[in-house]
Amino acid sequence: MSETHSHDDDWPYPHPQQPDIEDGPLTDLMIMTDAVAELLIDKEVFSADDMRRTLEAIDSKSPAEGARMVAHAWLDPDFKARMLEDVNAAAEEMSIDAGTIPILAVENTKDIHNVIVCTLCSCYPKYLLGLPPDWYKSRAYRSRLVREPRAVLKEFGTEIPDDVEVRVHDSTAELRYMILPMRPKGTEDMDEEALAGLVTRDCMIGVTVIDRD
Amino acid sequence: MSARFIVGDRVRVRQAYPPGHVRTPYYVRGKEGVVSRMIAEHPNPEERAYGRDGLPPVPVYRVLFRQNDLWQDYQGPEGDTTELDIQEHWLGPLEEDGE
Known part of the structure; x- marks a missing residue:
């Protein structure tokens, strides 16, 4: 990978060539x-x-599907109850395909902050959140989140007060998890689409909370 | 098959280290927790990983553990927890166990 090249006369400084996919070990x-x-x-x-x-x-697939469900749940308590009971069936109501693996939504409250991991491999609710970020699959995240969750959250810029329980959900078996984040204050006038725009991938993994200034 | 445990039961995870495709992480083996939710029965992945049908299906439970019970030197507040899915044959009642 030491080979370098320069593009043209406008930019004479060479940079290292990016390795091709096949340059990694097979x-x-x-x-x-x-x-x-x-x-x-x-x-x-x-x-x-x-x-x-x-x-x-x-x-x-993208986190937009999960975000739509979260926004809908914020606005419709009956839907939220059904979503907490059975995410896959609730998704179907919104014409969202949540796949065949059962997904469990866990709700953040003022007393509990939830966060998901798969310590054994990289189980993830792909149908509602898209493909997982690389860090989610890393050994560091997988081993440290169960061991020192608050330190890991802090590295994501998330500080959870000591009187709030941090609950780690390890996707070890038949279920996948997603977080139903708390609806932020000051969003009473927003419609469903605008609310969905607030809901990010990371807050549905639980490494962050929705913070509005 | 009827489920052996109900929500609220205190349980201890088997402290065993069999070879093969096991979905019970090391860090909960031998630890005590509380059944927090029943999950439907599922074919046993420990069997299915080797091409067998995994039948009869095994009840799966969500079990809630206190971080302080999982890690002797846990640094966070008392109330922090970890919750995960465990198959019935990995669980025993707390009092049965003399560890």
């Missing part, structure tokens, strides 16, 4: 994934286009 699991995918396609279990379409659909 692991056994990567080889196996490719081999299994090729086999499934060869045996016509699904087509290459099916696989591409599925990957494209997964990549197109």
